[in-house]
Structure formats: structure tokens, C-alpha cells
Amino acid sequence: MLVNEAKKHLSILLESESVPAVMLWSPPGIGKSSIVSQIASEKNWAVKDIRLLLVNPVDLRGVPVPDREKGRARWLSAGFLPHEDEDGTQGILFLDEITAAPPSVQAAAYQLVLDRRIGEYRLPQGWRVVCAGNRITDRGVAYVMPSPLANRMIHIEITCSLEDWKTWAWANNVHPTVIAFLNFRPDLLYKFPQTAQEFRGFPTPRSWEFVSKILKMYQSIDDAREVIGGAVGEGPAVEFCAFARVAENLPDIEDILEKGETPVVGSAPDVLYALSAALVRKITEKPNQKRAENFIKFIETLPVEFQALSVKDAMKSPKCIGVFSRLPAYSEWADKNKDIII
Known part of the structure; x- marks a missing residue:
């Protein structure tokens, strides 16, 4: 669909806090990230833009620290993930370039995308997840999205006119x-x-x-x-x-x-x-x-x-x-x- 159509549908979908993650597909340079920024601005929401290509699997999980009282390790969540006290009660977690991330990083993102949590971190209730990436046919850095992950998303393919x-x-x-x-x-x-x-x-x-x-x-x-x-x-x-x-x-x-x-x-x-x-x-x-x-x-x-x-x-x-x-x-x-x- 065209960019304006994609923006309209994405805006409608994101009105619901329970919407599944939405995946935006397009060739490079079409305006995927601009759509997300515009919607967030119009709704007065925050945006956390994470380029998964630049993230290691352990970055998403966080840092282990000892809990001496209970004799176990706990995980401090990553600062780049949304936190309600700092980022507000409503927003979009935008996982850009997800198809360019190595399979190990995509695997680490499964739980965050599908269950809205990873390790001990939970995505705030009013936050939605939007992902974006290029297709393998676009000749960029791209890996095949695993079917269990793809099947749990709403997919929107964007073209330009x-x-x-x-x-x-x-x-x-x-x-x-x-x-x-x-x-x-x-x-x-x-x-x-x-x-x-x-x-x-x-x-x-x-x-x-x-x-x-x-x-x-x-x-x-x-x-x-x-x-x-x-x-x-x-x-x-x-x-x-x-x-x-x-x-x-x-x-x-x-x-x-x-x-x-x-x-x-x-x-x-x-x-x-x-x-x-x-x-x-x-x-x-x-x-x-x-x-x-x-x-x-x-x-x-x-x-x-x-x-x-x-x-x-x-x-x-x-x-x-x-x-x-x-x-x-x-x-x-x-x-x-x-x-x-x-």
C-alpha cells in the first residue's frame, strides 16, 4: 500500500493498547521511520527508536547484578528500553532494521515483540511495538524473518507513488x-x-x-x-x-x-x-x-x-x-x- 495509506492503517491499529506488533516492509528510503515519528507526534506519544542491527543479544536482556540477600542474580534492564517513569505512559517502541539484525539478535527480540517482556523487564502497559525492515530482494543486509516471529505480527508492505x-x-x-x-x-x-x-x-x-x-x-x-x-x-x-x-x-x-x-x-x-x-x-x-x-x-x-x-x-x-x-x-x-x- 502507499505511504499515506500505511500511515492511516497504522494509526488506527495503534489506537488499541492490545494490538499485536506491526511490521512495516519496504525498500530503503521510502519513509517507514517518518511514518512512525509522525503518528507519535500527532498522538503526543514518545518514541523509542532502537536499531537492532547495532544491538547485541545481551544488550536487550540487560546486565546481571547480584542480589546478595536472596543469593541470586537479577537483571538490570537496558536504559534504551521504555520506562514509564522516564518516557511516559504511552508511546511506540520502534524496532527498526529488524531484518538486518543477525538471527541471534532477532531471537533475543522474540520475547520482547511477542510477550512484551524480556527477562525481568516488562514493556509499560500503554506502549505499542512497531518493527520495520527491508526485504531480502532489496539487496541490503537482510535475514529471513523466522516464521514463529512473522506469524505473530501484522504485516504492512509499503510502496511509493x-x-x-x-x-x-x-x-x-x-x-x-x-x-x-x-x-x-x-x-x-x-x-x-x-x-x-x-x-x-x-x-x-x-x-x-x-x-x-x-x-x-x-x-x-x-x-x-x-x-x-x-x-x-x-x-x-x-x-x-x-x-x-x-x-x-x-x-x-x-x-x-x-x-x-x-x-x-x-x-x-x-x-x-x-x-x-x-x-x-x-x-x-x-x-x-x-x-x-x-x-x-x-x-x-x-x-x-x-x-x-x-x-x-x-x-x-x-x-x-x-x-x-x-x-x-x-x-x-x-x-x-x-x-x-x-
């Missing part, structure tokens, strides 16, 4: 040039590496977020090109930087939205994709009736598919929905183009 990712990207201030480029080249949102060199950096939703951050750090696209290649790979970086140079020479978007100017921009697809994303970013930053009217006025000069793209992306913003829904010019445009905005 551009529309699903853009909903997140617009809401999280991803650079508009990144969004515009992926509108132009949607096949590069996620591209599984085929050679050893490509495994150093390859396109994923996570690595495109890195590119967005890189663009905000550098003065020019040429200065950033090699670093961008380190994030998404050389081939995608070359294409992205060529596209970004086009985006740098767009008409003034504020003149379009504030003054109602309608410059001629030609029909080159890369220019139109870049222009659409720039318009959407500016209208979502400051939506009002005048700017929305000028937005509609200008996009009507574009090919119809770019009109639809611009409106659909703008309407991913709740603020724009409120403004556009009261705008006669938008109602007229939507009625005229109802066949393409379904």
Missing part, C-alpha cells in the same frame, strides 16, 4: 525545484540500483529530501552538483542540475500573482514543469483572493495538462482549498475542465 509523495512534500517545505523535476521525471522518484557504484547514492524519496536540503545550503546549482550526485547518483544528478538551470530563469512568479502579468513561456516541458511548481509554492505560501484569481488567469495560458497539474498540486494545501473554493474564477475553470481534474 509520486502523488502520494507530493502530498507530503508540499506540506513539508520540500524545494519546489525537486518537486518540479519529479513531475518531469516521475520514474526517478525511486530507482533501484543495478551496479555496485550506484549503491553509493540512488534516487529514493529520502534522498530527494536530501537534495532539497542541499539546494537550501548552496548559492548555485553548479556548486552543489557533485554533492547532489552523492545523494541520488550521478545520472539523476546530471539531469536534475540541467533542469534546475532552467528553473533559475523563470519569469518573476510574484509579478504573475500580484500584478496579474501573463508572460509568454513557450512550450518546452521542462520549463512548464518548473513554472508549475514555482507557482504552486508561491500561492500556497500566501493564498488570497487576488493571487488566486491571477493564478487561474495565468495557468489558462498554459497547455491544459499543466493547468490540471498546477491546480491539483495547489489544492493539496488546505489553505488553498479554502481560498479557491470561494473563487468564481476557479469554479468556472473547474466546470470547464472537469474531465481532466477527476
Whole structure:
């Protein structure tokens, strides 16, 4: 299922304190850990994120200390596990990279995942368990999950799509040039590496977020090109930087939205994709009736598919929905183009 669908289902499941552990499967870079963090933030819960790849079996069990009075050993629980007095009464124990952990570590996690305890430690009552990992077919470090463990989990497999990712990207201030480029080249949102060199950096939703951050750090696209290649790979970086140079020479978007100017921009697809994303970013930053009217006025000069793209992306913003829904010019445009905005 898509990322937003997975988040919706996981959020519903975690409402119950008695829910079994949930296992999230996906290729690397799709956003498994982000889903867990977002849900915890929305519910005002704590998160304990444990990377099982970095844990030894004895780390989970704790440290033995002598109980001299009773003549036996007791186990001090690990500090990285949730403790109600320190971490609160509700939260998510997130066991990430569980499939990358050696079998001995997975075996040590059995009791924690299945029985909510390990040794003398008990998971607090209001805490839930979520696990995540990559599939063996993703060519990462991954071991087969033992069937007794797998059979006691609810499994959710996550895939990505551009529309699903853009909903997140617009809401999280991803650079508009990144969004515009992926509108132009949607096949590069996620591209599984085929050679050893490509495994150093390859396109994923996570690595495109890195590119967005890189663009905000550098003065020019040429200065950033090699670093961008380190994030998404050389081939995608070359294409992205060529596209970004086009985006740098767009008409003034504020003149379009504030003054109602309608410059001629030609029909080159890369220019139109870049222009659409720039318009959407500016209208979502400051939506009002005048700017929305000028937005509609200008996009009507574009090919119809770019009109639809611009409106659909703008309407991913709740603020724009409120403004556009009261705008006669938008109602007229939507009625005229109802066949393409379904």
C-alpha cells in the first residue's frame, strides 16, 4: 500500500493498547521511520527508536547484578528500553532494521515483540511495538524473518507513488525545484540500483529530501552538483542540475500573482514543469483572493495538462482549498475542465 495509506492503517491499529506488533516492509528510503515519528507526534506519544542491527543479544536482556540477600542474580534492564517513569505512559517502541539484525539478535527480540517482556523487564502497559525492515530482494543486509516471529505480527508492505509523495512534500517545505523535476521525471522518484557504484547514492524519496536540503545550503546549482550526485547518483544528478538551470530563469512568479502579468513561456516541458511548481509554492505560501484569481488567469495560458497539474498540486494545501473554493474564477475553470481534474 502507499505511504499515506500505511500511515492511516497504522494509526488506527495503534489506537488499541492490545494490538499485536506491526511490521512495516519496504525498500530503503521510502519513509517507514517518518511514518512512525509522525503518528507519535500527532498522538503526543514518545518514541523509542532502537536499531537492532547495532544491538547485541545481551544488550536487550540487560546486565546481571547480584542480589546478595536472596543469593541470586537479577537483571538490570537496558536504559534504551521504555520506562514509564522516564518516557511516559504511552508511546511506540520502534524496532527498526529488524531484518538486518543477525538471527541471534532477532531471537533475543522474540520475547520482547511477542510477550512484551524480556527477562525481568516488562514493556509499560500503554506502549505499542512497531518493527520495520527491508526485504531480502532489496539487496541490503537482510535475514529471513523466522516464521514463529512473522506469524505473530501484522504485516504492512509499503510502496511509493509520486502523488502520494507530493502530498507530503508540499506540506513539508520540500524545494519546489525537486518537486518540479519529479513531475518531469516521475520514474526517478525511486530507482533501484543495478551496479555496485550506484549503491553509493540512488534516487529514493529520502534522498530527494536530501537534495532539497542541499539546494537550501548552496548559492548555485553548479556548486552543489557533485554533492547532489552523492545523494541520488550521478545520472539523476546530471539531469536534475540541467533542469534546475532552467528553473533559475523563470519569469518573476510574484509579478504573475500580484500584478496579474501573463508572460509568454513557450512550450518546452521542462520549463512548464518548473513554472508549475514555482507557482504552486508561491500561492500556497500566501493564498488570497487576488493571487488566486491571477493564478487561474495565468495557468489558462498554459497547455491544459499543466493547468490540471498546477491546480491539483495547489489544492493539496488546505489553505488553498479554502481560498479557491470561494473563487468564481476557479469554479468556472473547474466546470470547464472537469474531465481532466477527476
